[in-house]
């Protein structure tokens with residue numbers, strides 16, 4: 001139990017942590033992976049290489065210390081992280097390892113400034129946070145296992161179908177090798193997938209949004225091939241290059257607290273690039289449900305060759321009350337209908353959008369979501385009707 005002294009001590013150490021910056025979390029991860037290399041199987045090592053994970057952990061620790069006497073403020077972030085942890089199959093005993101390396105990192109970096117009082121306060125504070133995550137994650141694991149088609153831990157699936165959707169995006173449909181059902185999910189949720197890339201030192205676990213509606217039998221994800229630096233797209237490119245129909249992968253049950261919410265309001269889905277995957281799942285789900293309220297779908301990508309699901313979305317106008325537009329960054333073909341050239345400018349379609357009552361869901365690169373959120377706010381859409389999540393290590397904007 002945290003005492004007032006612990007709380008005061010943790011808050012008093014915030015400036016020390018802030019001045020050390022991400023050196024703390026970088027040191028922490030180096031230390032942990034040196035002493036517990038088995039955890040490389042669990043953590044996304046590409047996010048280590050880019051520095052995004054140490055930055056995210058540092059921000060999380062700073063936010064926790066800042067709000068330690070009013071943790072309700074962090075409920076949304078805690079739920080988002082807990083869902084993500086379950087897709088990695090994080091277990092209670094791993095919190096003790098992380099806690100040990102965090103405390104030892106503080107001792108090593110702060111030296112004499114890391115007094116016994118500070119150690120006691122941070123140990124208690126870490127334990128409080130770990131207990132919160134362990135409880136929420138334990139409940140999510142149990143709830144998933146109890147559902148029809150549910151399971152706990154990794155389950156082996158076979159690739160039933162591999163299908164190109166555009167120049168860079170390929171879909172993979174997975175069925176369980178045990179022949180059982182699979183648990184339903186909310187459109188917008190993702191799967192944790194574990195693979196062992198060729199010649200790789202450790203397993204890799206990644207999250208991919210489910211890209212079509214739940215059907216009880218199979219799951220589909222749609223993956224973008226990453227061009228450029230090798231450290232990006234280790235798993236995505238392995239799936240593209242090495243995983244074929246008939247091959248097996250390990251999956252955790254669907255997770256994620258960012259998903260479509262039925263609210264009897266018009267829906268506006270706005271995506272860019274491969275961020276269209278959850279939007280496609282939402283559209284397919286609404287179509288299967290016979291949804292009749294107006295839906296608007298706005299999508300941005302580089303060019304026609306990279307426009308996945310274009311025909312599929314056009315076909316959904318048969319079943320849904322759907323209006324859709326596309327922005328092609330590198331230029332629109334002449335006479336193309338519902339297609340604009342350049343980056344997405346909402347002013348071009350603002351008059352048809354339900355600005356005063358609609359729910360707006362955004363998905364795509366962070367820069368794109370920031371760009372669109374700003375436009376929505378300036379068009380008068382209230383903040384509480386703009387929904388998005390940052391894929392990858394947690395980040396606010």
Ligand SMILES: NC(=O)C1=CN([C@@H]2O[C@H](COP(=O)(O)OP(=O)(O)OC[C@H]3O[C@@H](n4cnc5c(N)ncnc54)[C@H](O)[C@@H]3O)[C@@H](O)[C@H]2O)C=CC1
Pocket residue numbers: 209224272273274275276277278300301302303327329342343344363364365366367368371389390391392
């Ligand atoms: N469930 C989720 O939240 C998912 C999120 N994503 C995210 O989507 C992103 C990947 O998208 P890519 O296909 O690589 O996109 P991309 O880099 O090919 O960009 C696609 C389009 O986004 C627009 N865009 C990009 N940056 C912009 C900016 N700063 N301002 C205005 N417009 C901008 C442009 O129109 C561009 O053509 C990743 O960040 C990934 O994490 C992807 C899948 C699922």
